[in-house]
Amino acid sequence: QVQLQESGPGLVKPSETLSLTCTVSGGSVSSGSNYWSWIRQPPGKGLEWIGHIYYSGSTNYNPSLKSRVTMSVDTSKNEFSLKLSSVTAADTAVYYCARYYYGSGTKEYFDYWGQGTLVTVSS
């Protein structure tokens, strides 16, 4: 059973950089059929895909956040990370890491999720 766990500061000051790490257990980030994703959910609102990274380091970011997002992967630690720069109050959200399965045909989906971590942007 694949498990994901987010970690990082729960409070970030405006204009600073949000940094989160997702540790994967029960599976490998080097698995060829998976991308490793970040998704966020502002309080009381819906889900927004931030982007994902492949074990090779190849990335795909949401254009709405692309200028501020950097993702990285550490296969030796079986973890991947998110950095979001120049944060504002609008970036306050629960941040989830998730596995994106990339199968054959139309089989593409977020099948495993971390429990989520609330990041508040405030001075």
Add this chain to the structure above:
Amino acid sequence: DIQMTQSPSSLSASVGDRVTITCRASQSISSYLNWYQQEPGKAPKFLIYAASSLQSGVPSRFSGSGSGTDFTLTISSLQPEDFATYYCQQSYSSPRTFGQGTKLEIK
């Protein structure tokens, strides 16, 4: 970006009821459509992929249908644990996008 629009935004129903949630894509997405269930304070749970295929372990009272731009999620006989928020999500193109959610409440 492909916009995903769910209806209704909220729905009140009783245990045992049959309910249907609709999801419409702003352009054709073939069958690249997934459904998730989210209970308050928890991460989304993956239910259905490729519009109509049930993820392993998901009860058979859940079903999905549709292709192109119009999709539905049906729960045949509501159970107490089904009262949650449901999201559709398209995997046809990047950026991956979700519907705004449908909150299913107890009547």
